[in-house]
Amino acid sequence: MYDSLKKVNRNSIKQEIYDQVKRSLFNNELPLDQFITEVELSNLLEVSRTPVREAINELVLEQLMIFKPRKGYKVNTFTNHEIDQIFLLRESLEIACVPFIVKVINAEHLKDLKIIIENQTKAAQSDDYYTFMLLDKNFHTYLMKIIQFELFLKSYNVQHDLSILIGTQGLKSQGRMMEVIAEHNVIIEALEHKDEAKIVNAMKAHLEKSMTAFKVK
Structure with missing residues (x-):
């Protein structure tokens, strides 16, 4: 899962997180029925939760991901x-x-x-x-x-x-x-x-x- 994710450079952290997660979504690395939390992403990327939240929320706004309280983030699917x-x-x-x-x-x-x-x-x-x-x-x-x-x-x-x-x-x-x-x-x-x-x-x-x-x- 998210095999392409790696430690983020401290410069332009939010953008790097955004780019890496977006590429992972496009590479179909996360099962469609599986949620991932801010904590899990923060640990994978070795960054704090704040830039992770900011980057992922941008993907939510673009409808590439969805957010469910107490569950986390999930790849969006379409009818x-x-x-x-x-x-x-x-x-x-x-x-x-x-x-x-x-x-x-x-x-x-x-x-x-x-x-x-x-x-x-x-x-x-x-x-x-x-x-x-x-x-x-x-x-x-x-x-x-x-x-x-x-x-x-x-x-x-x-x-x-x-x-x-x-x-x-x-x-x-x-x-x-x-x-x-x-x-x-x-x-x-x-x-x-x-x-x-x-x-x-x-x-x-x-x-x-x-x-x-x-x-x-």
Whole structure:
């Protein structure tokens, strides 16, 4: 449990705790039905309880963890109805960006996106699902960054992190990683032609397939 946790550097303690626990959540290291307390986390990280509480409460606010009095903290889980909402929010934000993206997308941007896909392919080939999911987030957020939609990014990052958490909770459809890569390539092809309708359709199809793959059967 939480095998990747290690002693925290005294500088930026809260942020280090936050980063380490978040990575552990995304690596699916804590059983979904198991609680962990502040004391246990403090002992694992060799820090006081105050920064632990501050960091974990931030994860609770982001809906990555839940808190139960007298029990502690637990990985959040989601119903299919909640998964629908997460992906609806993602779709709303991504599709709204398309008209702005087609105005600025250039060869250098497309090259960067293709590099992300190359790295995703390597992660898929080595069954590194965690790295693959982070690269997936990089792919989608990159499009918002090139149009400088910083306010959108704040909301989008939360929704995509929930997608990563759901995806690492054992909902890995066989062959899904390679399907994602193929879907990303379709999006890039549409971006190359600056075809707004095709970009929208490719994004919607991609998110619909991901949502279906992540749902509890």
